[in-house]
Amino acid sequence: MTPEQLSALVRAVVAGAVERGTLAVAVPDDVVVERPRNPEHGDYATTVALKLAKQAGRPPREVAEVLAADLREQPGIARVDVAGPGFLNVTFAQGALGQIAVDAVTAGEAYGRTDALAGQRVNLEFVSANPTGPVHIGGTRWAAVGDALGRLLTASGADVSREYYFNDAGSQIDRFARSLVAAAHGRPAPEDGYAGDYIGEIAASVVAAEPGVTELPAEQEQERFRVRGVDLMFGEIKASLADFGVVFDTYFSEATLHASGALEKVIGTLRERGHVYEADGATWLRTTDFGDDKDRPLVKSDGDYTYFAADCAYYQDKRSRGFDRVVIMLGADHAGYVGRYKALVAALGDDPAANLEILLGQLVNLVRDGQPLRMSKRAGTVITLADLVEAVGADAARYALARASVDQQIDLDLDLWSRAASDNPVFYVQYAHARIASLLRGAADLGIDLGTAATVDATPLAHPREVDLLRAVAEFPRVVTAAAELRAPHRVARYLEELAGTYHRFYDVCRVLPRGDDEVTPTTVARLWLCAATAQVLRNGLAVLGVQAPERM
Structure with missing residues (x-):
């Protein structure tokens, strides 16, 4: 008999007592059972009698005695003791305890799965690194934790869709393209560009695929490097994640939001709801009405949409696909993002407490021989997923990153995690x-x-x-x-x-x-x-x- 089975049994006993008129209470939705600290107090204990006593209008021990008498008659129960103010201490019959092993073997891969979260449709977004470089160590932590969370939610009965949102529109992609062009011509990276061996490798791949690309007019050349470079970089990101055992159900492109008119649509919706205004030549969302520290721009004075406008459109798109809970996993440096996102959810008429969840993760520091690990030569500025897997293997990397609570910073000792x-x-x-x-x-x-x-x-x-x-x-x-x-x-x-x-x-x-x-x-x-x-x-x-x-x- 598992704790879940005992919980269900106690609840059934309460229901039986109510049906007979022995107790006048509402049958609880769930009964909590716990292992007592002292094994002499039985296999499991429950405080259900204490919680029902006030409602029953009777002393807790009296309620406990009513339930104990019924529980003692149940198959698999050897002894039930009433202790303290009204605790029920339950001892299983010897065969009932041993049956746990038989049940686990019989259930096989299904053992541990429940329907606790059945009926929930969850969109789980994690990693979502821009396609401007390899997945860094922070993104690697989210890959391990996010994938494990998706598996957990599924095992608990939720309908989960894992989603990767890649920002293939905006200024960072332009900087990426200019960096590729510079590398292709043997020039240093632009001051605001991207460095690292991978930039040269991708630039060379673009040139190999399109031999005459460096002879095009500057604007056309940059566009070809942008399109081809993003495709190559994102292909590499997906491959490295797949090697890590992480595959997403959906890879969502930010550019599709712009192309489909989703930004105009969501701004129109927000305007109809009375939350949009114009000031200083820009278009704003009045997020302060929903607890944000300041209002947020949707369209800049030059007519360009902001990233926040895309966030609004992306959230609305997720909800239109039927997800009732949107879970987003972000780094700790995005803490300031939480308030504005909750505000946009509320502005669209949803309940942030019910429809949105943002998880913030702390940093990961890699250590070897007691010293911080050197930077990745290929990435130029960061330690990557590939660096970590090369150092300790995919299994150890995933386990190490998922083993700590996400709100804790990790100092990951490569010597420890690589030894048998x-x-x-x-x-x-x-x-x-x-x-x-x-x-x-x-x-x-x-x-x-x-x-x-x-x-x-x-x-x-x-x-x-x-x-x-x-x-x-x-x-x-x-x-x-x-x-x-x-x-x-x-x-x-x-x-x-x-x-x-x-x-x-x-x-x-x-x-x-x-x-x-x-x-x-x-x-x-x-x-x-x-x-x-x-x-x-x-x-x-x-x-x-x-x-x-x-x-x-």
Whole structure:
């Protein structure tokens, strides 16, 4: 019995008491059950009686006694104690606890998935680096965290679309094109341009594809370098992300907003709603009416649209595609962006609290031999995704970046994350999976028959270390749901490390495979199911983070 199943059972008991007239309360939508700090207090505890007492007009302990009496009659429950002011401490029957291992193995890849967020349509935008250079380390963090978050939301029942918004319009693209032209002619990059070996490489690729491009009139030449260069750069960005295991459902071009008239349309909508005015030759959105610190321009005095106007159009486009929640992941340097974006959402008639979510991430510092890592020669100014993967590998990079809360700055030690040792968190977790895989291969070599979910006897799993491991396996669905709701993939990583540690402690004291001429006992089979369940959870958890679960290491 998992915590979710116990929660549902307690809720059903409350509903039964209400139906019989034993309790006069509203049946709660959800019942929280938690593992008590002291194992002597049972497997799980709930405060549901305390929460219902006022509504019932009865003392909490009296309500608890009513519920305890009913719970004691339920299959899989060995004991229910009323403690303190009205806590319900529940102890599972031995077989009910062992059944967790059977359920996890039977569910396979589906174990841990829930429908907690079913019905939500989420547009998840992350990375969204301009196609003017390789993905830098900040974008790499969002690639790891954003992809893991998308997997978490999906595992919790949400309908998720991963989206990459690339700014292929505006002044930064013009600077990029001028930098390519300069490189093609062997000139230094413009003062406001882009540097790095990649600029020369892309310029050479453009020239190779269009041999006469450098002989065109200046304006035409720059346009060809712009079109071809952006295409090549963005192709490289997509390839590097794919190598990192991150593929988006939608790659949305800013230029399409301009070409489709979406900016004019959204400004017209905002004007109709009474939030647009003209001043100093420019067109403004009165965002101060919605909590922003100042009003924001939509059209500049020279007639050009602002980036903010494109943001308005882009948000409206997302909502028109049927997404009821827009989640945007940005770097900490975009903190000032939050207020204006919430204001535009409100100006369009939406509720920022319900329809918008902006996550801000802190910096990543790479360290080697105790010193900050040198700049990337190819990128010229930043450390890139490719640099990190080359240093530690894709698995370690993804795990390391998703392991910390996004609001924490990371000092990522490349020496630690690249070594095969137990102090490397990703190695520690992957090794636990590989260790179990080896053990299960050994069982197969010995010809041990594990039976089926219908025939296996899980009641022998009663050793304290077995119970600890069963409880840890049972927690996984709750960890996934909480991590999804809190937008916190790091909770999955920390859980996996705890699970791996719990497994290693179990393995150290609980002999699994028989030695020599020892017989295969029901305990042997039950422990192998427990090992298989642990391996399944490790695989499922690593999959949420986009990390492999190796069979051998």
